[in-house]
Amino acid sequence: MSGTSITAEPPPREAPPSHARGAGDRLRKWAVAAAFLGPAAVFLGVWIVYPAVRTIIRSFFDKDGNEFVWIDNYKELFTTDLLRTAIKNNALWVAVVPALVTAIGLIFAVLTERVRWSVAFKTAVFMPMAISLLAAGVIWRLMYIQDPDQGTLNAGIAAAKAVVSPTGVLPTASPSTPQLVGQPGKTLTLKKPLQPGDVALLGLTAIPPEAVPAGAAQAVDPQPVRNGITGVVWRDFKPGGGVVGKVEQQEQGLPRVKVDLRESGGKRIASTTTADDGTFAFDDLDAGRYTVAISGQTFAKPFGGFSWLGTKLITPSVMIAYIWVWAGFAMVVIAAGLAAIPRDVLEAARTDGATEWQVFRRVTVPLLAPILSVVFITMVINVLKVFDIVISVAPGSSQAEANVIALAMWRISFSGVAGDFGVGSAIAVFLFILVLPVLLLNVRRFRREV
Amino acid sequence: MAVAEAEARMAPRVVGESVAQRILRVAAKAPVHIVLIVIGLLWLVPTFGLFFTSLLAPSDIAAGGWWQVFSKPSLATLQSYSDLYNNGSIRHSLWTTLQIAVGATVLPIFVAALAGYAFAWLDFPGRDWLFVFVIALLVVPLQMALIPIFSLYNDLGLFDTVLGLVLFHTAFGLPFAIFLLRNFFIGIPKDVLESARIDGASELRIFLRLILPLGLPAIASLAIFQFLWTWNDLLVALTFGRDTQPITVAILSQLSEFGSSIEIIAPASFVSLVLPLAVFFAFQRYFVQGLLAGSVK
Numbered sequence: 018m019s020g021t022s023i024t025a026e027p028p029p030r031e032a033p034p035s036h037a038r039g040a041g042d043r044l045r046k047w048a049v050a051a052a053f054l055g056p057a058a059v060f061l062g063v064w065i066v067y068p069a070v071r072t073i074i075r076s077f078f079d080k081d082g083n084e085f086v087w088i089d090n091y092k093e094l095f096t097t098d099l100l101r102t103a104i105k106n107n108a109l110w111v112a113v114v115p116a117l118v119t120a121i122g123l124i125f126a127v128l129t130e131r132v133r134w135s136v137a138f139k140t141a142v143f144m145p146m147a148i149s150l151l152a153a154g155v156i157w158r159l160m161y162i163q164d165p166d167q168g169t170l171n172a173g174i175a176a177a178k179a180v181v182s183p184t185g186v187l188p189t190a191s192p193s194t195p196q197l198v199g200q201p202g203k204t205l206t207l208k209k210p211l212q213p214g215d216v217a218l219l220g221l222t223a224i225p226p227e228a229v230p231a232g233a234a235q236a237v238d239p240q241p242v243r244n245g246i247t248g249v250v251w252r253d254f255k256p257g258g259g260v261v262g263k264v265e266q267q268e269q270g271l272p273r274v275k276v277d278l279r280e281s282g283g284k285r286i287a288s289t290t291t292a293d294d295g296t297f298a299f300d301d302l303d304a305g306r307y308t309v310a311i312s313g314q315t316f317a318k319p320f321g322g323f324s325w326l327g328t329k330l331i332t333p334s335v336m337i338a339y340i341w342v343w344a345g346f347a348m349v350v351i352a353a354g355l356a357a358i359p360r361d362v363l364e365a366a367r368t369d370g371a372t373e374w375q376v377f378r379r380v381t382v383p384l385l386a387p388i389l390s391v392v393f394i395t396m397v398i399n400v401l402k403v404f405d406i407v408i409s410v411a412p413g414s415s416q417a418e419a420n421v422i423a424l425a426m427w428r429i430s431f432s433g434v435a436g437d438f439g440v441g442s443a444i445a446v447f448l449f450i451l452v453l454p455v456l457l458l459n460v461r462r463f464r465r466e467v
Numbered sequence: 468m469a470v471a472e473a474e475a476r477m478a479p480r481v482v483g484e485s486v487a488q489r490i491l492r493v494a495a496k497a498p499v500h501i502v503l504i505v506i507g508l509l510w511l512v513p514t515f516g517l518f519f520t521s522l523l524a525p526s527d528i529a530a531g532g533w534w535q536v537f538s539k540p541s542l543a544t545l546q547s548y549s550d551l552y553n554n555g556s557i558r559h560s561l562w563t564t565l566q567i568a569v570g571a572t573v574l575p576i577f578v579a580a581l582a583g584y585a586f587a588w589l590d591f592p593g594r595d596w597l598f599v600f601v602i603a604l605l606v607v608p609l610q611m612a613l614i615p616i617f618s619l620y621n622d623l624g625l626f627d628t629v630l631g632l633v634l635f636h637t638a639f640g641l642p643f644a645i646f647l648l649r650n651f652f653i654g655i656p657k658d659v660l661e662s663a664r665i666d667g668a669s670e671l672r673i674f675l676r677l678i679l680p681l682g683l684p685a686i687a688s689l690a691i692f693q694f695l696w697t698w699n700d701l702l703v704a705l706t707f708g709r710d711t712q713p714i715t716v717a718i719l720s721q722l723s724e725f726g727s728s729i730e731i732i733a734p735a736s737f738v739s740l741v742l743p744l745a746v747f748f749a750f751q752r753y754f755v756q757g758l759l760a761g762s763v764k
Contacts, residue, residue: 043592046589046590046591047591047592049589049591049670050585050589050591050594053581053582053584053585053589053670053674054581054582054585054597056577056578056581056582057578057579057581057582057641057645060575060578060634060637060638060641061601061604061638061641061642063638064612064616064634064635064637064638064639065604065607065611065612065638065639065642066604067615068611068612068613068614068615068616068619069607069611069612071614071615072611072612072614072615075614075615125506128499128502128503129503131496132496132499132500132503135503137507138503138506138507140748140751141507141508141510141511142506142507142510144510144511144514144744144747145510145514146747147695147740147743147744147746147747147754148514148699148739148740148743148744149698149699149700149701149715149739149740149743150699150701151699151701151715151718151719151736151739152517152699152715152718152736152737152739152740155517155718155722155732155733155736156513156514156516156517156736157513158722159513159516159517159520159533159733160513160516166530166531166532167528167529167531167532168532169512169513169516169532169533169534172532172534341510341513346758349755349758349759350758350759353755353759398606401608402608402610404701404702405701405702405715408701408719409701409719409722413723423608423610423702426610426613427610427613427702427705427706430613430614430617431613431617431705431706438614441613441614442614444610445608445610445611445613445614446611448608448610448611449607449608449610449611452606452607452608455606456603456605456606456607459602459603459605459606460599460602460603463598463599463602464599
């Protein structure tokens, strides 16, 4: 919206017929023009031109504005950690966001091109453009809540993860005897190798009563079988004390625990799950040595959620929210450009035997290049000035890591008791220098077209 | 959005196509439809998330996600909205926002229309140079003005006033507004103006009776832009206001408080986006036109 890049120029025209007859007429023309331009001149002069000049001058003075400090304020830009972080982040924004927004806009525009209900899709994607970046920030702050029970994004990931690797039946548990070895939360292996006819006692403790899987029954001491290995996985804990490593009354079997059987080489040859009383059996085994292990899946922790708003992910998180807002802009502008491509050019390419991809890559994209560059440049300017979305998505705890130039400028100048207008002005001028190439580009384009 | 355009660009239906061919043709496009439906829904989820969150009691929000509303519709309540309605400061913020947005829409349009007409149809020396200067101002970041205007407003007593905000928005809305209107006005047929001039109409009369009515489509686009832009502003109001808080600033101050009060933030955010959305849906066509006029040929 602001920071619009321009190429538009209506057809050239002749100047209105000149009735100029001498200086008097010329003066009259000036007077009329001045009357029409006056209000605009006042606004542009007082609110843009004068302050811009003042800001440039102010940037060479110290905090209080009394002492001329030459470029010291500009040095701060590259020496203080806070500002270096802001510039680094903003560089990342420029490197990532305009390209992504343009690419997404192009993809959406092409996909919707020949779809009958494209208006509905475009409206859905374009809608965030109408709402404030602050509201968009609030929306995404809710999306990003870490607890998968509350944050939409983590809830979605948790649901997808539950399909691929479900939460184990015993997220917290540890072996009751040193016979069972392994990393916490990983596979627990019975140290002693077993032979057919042996019994494996796999005792676990540190399981809170409410974490015992539903349906657990009194644990049973397994009977040995001739050609197999039997065993039990049970909660080796008896209220009031008991003997460790021994199945006793009031101790529960742990159902649905996955138990692996490995041969001496370590290769897994069979798996089974325990019954309600905790027992399991591997039958029909050849003579030899085997090891028994409780599979690590048993202890898989539930997904705790990504910390989207934490210090590590905060900048990508804010970018996602921003792309969500701006993709619609890119899509609409590119779609309009797409609609202007002559149909027969594409048809000619197809008739010549080009595949759809070739048509897209060799015909559509080159013809769209001017529009793609306008979208890209507009986004670069917007991204350089990004402010609202950062302040609203990033919570106080990670705002320092998410800092950007415009936010740093505002904080240094206006938040706190005494702002530093010297450094603040220098940051503003720095921002202005960054958009200067676009300003010159706009001016050159216009001069050429006139 | 350009419905007619989209229809016109639909693949031409092949004449004499058999039913089998037709089914094949539709099936071939099925993946595209599915992808679009999924993306479209994904794009809507965040906004709906905010809406459904605003319908839950704070204790329910703490207990689980907004999707609870679907499993237990009885949880939905308008309590937070009625609280919001009774919250004097939020009501006042909405009123302030409306004042700023309306003022900062009407004023720049009027000023820009005058200037746009001068740039399009008045002949005076230096016209093109002045216009190029306006174009140069298009991308000047408003950060360049914040500090001096802050001092100026303090001196003039404009700090923390609606008027101060309106004037600032007006100035920074002008370059785009003048650019857009000048380009639109210049497309008005020359004969129309010439005959009016020959009839002896004054420039002001021509402006009021001819240019403004003929320029209405462009003015509508501009009005929507400017309204959304100023309604949604945060930075300007945050800088030049303290008690004059539009809704964005009010929400932000809730957001930064320790233990943010979601039962205010969620409904207030939703209320703040209802009006811009309504404007957007009602005048989508003008909005898109303005966007295109501003960015591409």
